[in-house]
Structure formats: C-alpha cells, structure tokens
Amino acid sequence: MSYVIDRRLNGKNKSTVNRQRFLRRYREHIKKAVEEAVSHRSITDMEHGEQISIPGRDIDEPVLHHGRGGKQTTVHPGNKEFSTGDRIPRPQGGGGGQGSGKASNSGEGMDEFVFQITQEEFLDFMFEDLELPNLVKRHLTGTDTFKTVRAGISSEGNPSRINIVRTLRSAHARRIALSGSSRAKLKVAQTELERLKREEPDNFGDIQAIEEEISKLHARINRVPFLDTFDLKYNLLVKHPNPSSKAVMFCLMDVSGSMTQATKDIAKRFFILLYLFLKRNYDKIEVVFIRHHTSAREVDEEEFFYSRETGGTIVSSALKLMQEVMAERYPVNEWNIYAAQASDGDNWNDDSPVCRDILINQIMPFVQYFTYVEITPREHQALWYEYQQVSEAFADTFAQQQLVTAGDIYPVFRELFQRRLTA
16 A cells, blocks of 8 residues: 655645644634634735634643552642632733733743634635525536546447447458458368269369368468457547536625615625635626615626715615616526625615515526625614515525624624535
C-alpha cells in the first residue's frame, strides 16, 4: 500500500494538512465564532478573514498517568464556605486569560488560544449547510454534467467493453479472406480424389499425390489463427454534456421615503449577504436587481446598492415588473426562479391586496422559493398580513421573516436558506 504525504507549506510555513485537520477537529467552535463575528462586523468587509479564539480548556489533550496505588486515607479539615461539589473561583487579579483588575502576586491561568482563519475559510464556515431550497429542476453544481452514451464500435478500448459478437464476426471474416484460395483448391482436390477413386482405383501414384496436397491444404487452413488482435472490437462510449440547469434570483428592495437610512442599510446588508452567498456557491446563476418606490425599475448591481433615489410606496410595481421579466426572459420550464423581497412593511393600503393577488396568481405557481423580509421594530401592517395568506397557500415555497437590528440578519438568513432534509 502506498502512502502519499502532503508536505506543501502555506504562507505561514505551517503544514496545510495539519491546518485542515485542526479546522475539522474544532469545527463547532470555529463555526460558533464565525456566527458571532458576522453579527458584529460589516458584511461588506470580506477582504480579510477573522480572528478566532478557543478557550484553553477545550484544546487540552487527555493525559494518562499511573496513580500512586494502594489505599490512601486523606483527612480534610472542614470549612464554612464550601460543600462537596462546589467549584472554587479563581483568585481575583493576577490570573491568566482575559482577566482585568489590579495586579496581584497570586493566581494563575491560561490565555485563550487565538488564531486567524483566511477569507476562504471564513466564507466556508459562514455558508455551511445553506442552499437554495426546492431546486428540483436540476441541482446547480458549478460544473457541467455529462452523460455516457453509446457511439458505435471501436478497434481500441477497455477489455471490459469488448463486443463479443462483433469480435467473432470480424475473426470469421478474416479467416474466410485469408484461407479462401486454399479452400477453393481443397475443394477441387477433394473432387479430383473422389473421381480417381471411382474411375481409376489402381492409379496409386496420382491418388497419393492428391492426398498429400489435400493434407498440405488442411494444414495451411489450420494455421490461420482463430482469433487475432486485429479482430477485437469494443463498444465505444462517449460523454455528452447535459444542459446545465439555470437559476435566477430576483432581488426586490423597497427604497421609498418611509425607509429610513438605518432600515435601508439593513436591507442592503441582507442583499449583500445573499449576493455573496449566490456567487460563491452557484456559478450558473443570474441575479436581477429591482428597486421600487411608487414605480419599479430594473437596475444594475452598483445602482441597486448605492443609488439615493426615493419616493412613495407602491409595492405591487416591483411584483408586476418581476412578472414581466419572468415572462420575457426566464421561461419557467427552463429556469429555477427565486425571489427575495425586503421592505419596512409600509404600503399604500389599497395596494397590499393587489400584491397578494399578483403573488398567488402570477408569481408563486412558477417560482421555486420566495422570501419576504420585513425590516421594522413596529407592529406588522397590512402587507405582512396579506403575505400571510400567500404563506398559507404556498407553505413550502414562501417564507417571511422580520428583521429588527443588523444583528438579526445572519440568523434570519440561515433560517430562510437552511438546507432542508430530503425524505
């Protein structure tokens, strides 16, 4: 058995294999630290990794040692402070770790183990166990898929793919071709021998000569091999690329006057996280950005995140534009269609039932998954309750969540896009 040892060094001259083993071993600690980091740092700040700390007690290795043996009798004096099973607190000050306070000449401890993870490692832990739900038309893998199909017969190939019928047919044809003249002469010689035995039975010289010729012809025919490498025929298999599934994500953001700057910032951070997740995990996906106030408009990425345009609020304008783009550019029989909508919930009251009807009749029957995020600390308004009716009608493909602060973005995002267990 061969053992391959990877001794490639990373930038800090530490074994890559050992680092990967360390990350696997303390995956739960690192994942928890990443989730906490997302809540306290800007999601747009992805140029660097994250500093992760693990308590020293969690990285201690078990130690086996011999006891003193025999029977030991120990007498402990009583005390007024502690009972059996109590934990004795560490002395104040002077200890290790992250303690603070005045200096002391007593106490000891151990600092937490701190190390840096790269940007790639940070994003891997950040988006672990997340996926686009209900991707049923075909999974997006980022690489083309191939299907192996028969493509005729080849003279070269794998022995396991040999075509026995074609091989024997080729061998038979070769033997006929190579021994054709000998067989013709043999037939003539056999006919002449029969004539001589019938008409001139005393002509022993000619009979013996013909019998010798027949014997030579038989030997010549038998020298033709039954099977030759030239005869081998193999089934030819080729890989044909399968059409990759295609997916599109519609990002609908409310930029009306009721959206404060803080609310817009939370919405932008949510969509930045969604956009980063899509681009990192799915190569073959398109993103359509739609901003709306009283009217909706399809924009590019730069304008979607940084434009300062504002106005009144008619949410149905965004849904109508989404339905038009779907019908024009994304046939439902070819595309996996997703949508994410962010708003503060304020809408012209007469427009909320219109949004519900558009979703139920024109959008939800054709999409894989639709998420609505309402960014408000207040009570829900008419749009939320209209969307609840949509959720009741499409429980598996429609989800709505509320965001109050920026710290809620990542937990809500994981809740919306958590990997579902398939039966």
